[in-house]
Amino acid sequence: PCQTNIQAKYTEDKNIYSIVEPTDLRLFEIFMLLLVIICLVWRCFIVASAWNLKPYKLVGNEHDVQRLIVRLLGEQEASRFQIKITGDLKENRDWFSVSRKSESEPVTIEGSSGTAVSYGFNHYLKHALNCQVSWDGDQLELPPFENMPVVEYGFSVPDSFRYYMNVCTFSYSYVWWDWARWEREIDWMALNGFNLVLAFTGTEAVWKEVYLELGLTQDEIDDHFSGPAFLAWNRMGNMRGYGKLSDAWHKSQVDLQRKILQRMRSLGITPVLPAFAGHLPRAITRIFPKASITYARRWNNLPDKYCCPALLLPSDPLFQKIGSMFIEKLKEMFGTDHMYNCDPFNEMEPNTGDLNVLRGYGKSIYSSMSTVDPKAVWIIQGWFLVNEKDFWTKERARALITAVPLGQMLVLDLQSELRPQYKKFDNFFGQPFIWCMLHNFGRTLGLQGALGQVKQGILEGRKQNGNGWYWNNDGRHRNKLRRL
Structure with missing residues (x-):
């Protein structure tokens, strides 16, 4: 056949030779080339849309x-x-x-x-x-x-997002504030142009309602919640217990959160609310004994009494049920502006490196938000990529991050001034990200900073289509070197 103008093509499924004219082959090749080009253009369009993610418009008055x-x-x-x-x-x-x-x-x-x-x-x-x-x-x-x-x-203003606050700061600083101090801080945020800000006050009151509705007792809930100084780590699944929250506490926090949200929105600041990452009280197994439950890894060598909350596997239908219940209750109590922070593996390795499980967490967490709020955007701290760098290979990070539709996740590249992760993870595989300065943490309190690296890093992040910058500090009233 090679000596003729006819090419033989073997068709395995029928075990026969079919005769194909050269002209047909060229047309087929042209068709496939056009299909590849269309797919690439569409991919670029989707990625460009993701990079152009903007806060849902809060104008203020x-x-x-x-x-x-x-x-x-x-x-x-x-x-x-x-x-x-x-x-x-x-x-x-x-x-x-x-x-x-x-x-x-x-x-x-x-x-x-x-x-x-x-x-x-x-x-x-x-x-x-x-x-x-x-x-x-x-x-x-x-x-x-x-x-x-x-x-x-x-x-x-060169950045779409000017993001402010750290999840830890709610325990290290904010939890002790009254409305007068919060009012002052929100004024300061607006004066410095921040337009996307964490708003976690009152989270436990929402969870309390969800847990009671699921059938947990008040004692079981009290055993799970941590005291005010440790709430940040309880919220991220790093610990449980160690303190008790009274009914008066819950009420005061709900009242305070409503004032905080009203003022933020009136000034054009978009609040970022919490979402469900899979962490639950251990007593959940009494209500759902057949649930697919594992336990979070031990964090900072905490004793058994305070470590390792229950962690629901994403494949269990209960994940969607509880996650959606939380968002519904959250919207009922505080409204929403469609931006949610959720960190399933903060300073803790997952219990498995299986790509399907990691992908499942990404899909289930986002789905539990978007089922209730179709405009939901998931904001995730990239600290897990820094702190557990040996675990999070490119393949594992890709499985989690790309499980969410492009443009519906916003990655906070924590400590970009020293250890930017967007370079290692291919600009987070197309998801938009924010260049972050980890302003102080871990006893780093002095009047100091790598000023040259901060300035240059922000400029480099913008060139890589970063969507904003984030001033991220664990505590207040430290190190005034900022805002270059």
């Missing part, structure tokens, strides 16, 4: 931004400033403009959102008036009204 200025300056001095929120992005970016056209006119700050105009107000305070608003004190001695600088300038 002018009244609440003006009240922020009043809290800082007082009624009389605040009247020197006028606020205007347009709600419109410019080239998909937040922006603000500052204008004072004459010595007799107020300063007008216009911008795309409450956080943008708050950022613009703070920018004018700093750079035109040499003022400062900080954690530990303010310098707000304004010059006479007629001596305030006449200016006309604008600024386009």
Whole structure:
């Protein structure tokens, strides 16, 4: 056959030779090439859409931004400033403009959102008036009204996400705060342009309702929850017990969370709420004795009494049931803005490296969110890739991360200033990520920092399609070297 213009093709399933004309082969090859090109273009479109992930739009309102200025300056001095929120992005970016056209006119700050105009107000305070608003004190001695600088300038914020807070900080700092301290902190967030912020206060009250509905007793729930100083680690499944939360505590936290969320939303800050990672009280086996239960790995050599909560396997239908119940109850109590943080393996290796199980966790966690909230975006800390680097090979990380539809997971690349993981894991296989600075943790408290690496790292992350930056610190009132 090789000596003719006809090519023989063996068809195994029929065990015969079929005669194919060369022209047919060329057409088939062209068709396959076009199919590959279409698939690649579609893949690029999906990846580009993922990289362009934006916070669901919370614009905020002018009244609440003006009240922020009043809290800082007082009624009389605040009247020197006028606020205007347009709600419109410019080239998909937040922006603000500052204008004072004459010595007799107020300063007008216009911008795309409450956080943008708050950022613009703070920018004018700093750079035109040499003022400062900080954690530990303010310098707000304004010059006479007629001596305030006449200016006309604008600024386009380069990052879609300006993310703030660390899961640990809720135990190390926030859990001891009242509303006055929270109000001050939320003002500070807006003044520094943060638009995506963790909001975990009151989480245990939601879980308490879910656990009671599932049939757990109050004593069983009390045995599971940790005390306020350890809640962060209880929430991530690292420990159980070690303290007790009263009914009065739950009520106070729910009331406080509602104030926190109302203020964040009114200023244009998108709150990030918790979701279900699979960790449960051990007593869940009394209610569901046939459930596919394993136990979390021992963390920090904790004794048996305080370690190793139950960990539900993702293949069990109970995973979806409990995860969806939690999101429904969460929405009922606090509303939602579609952004959820969930860390199934924080500082703990999974019990198996099986790719199907890891992929199952990714699918089940996301599904338990999206079943109730179709707009859900899963935010995951990338610290597990740093802390358990020997376990998380590229194949295992890919199994977990790509189990979620592209653009519906946002990876926090913790400690990017020293150990960026996006380089190791192929820009997280197409999922959008945030370049993070781990500002302080593990007794790192000094007035110090790798400033050159921080500045250069942010710029490099943006080139790799990072969607924002994250100031991530374990505790407050430490190390003022920030915001380069």
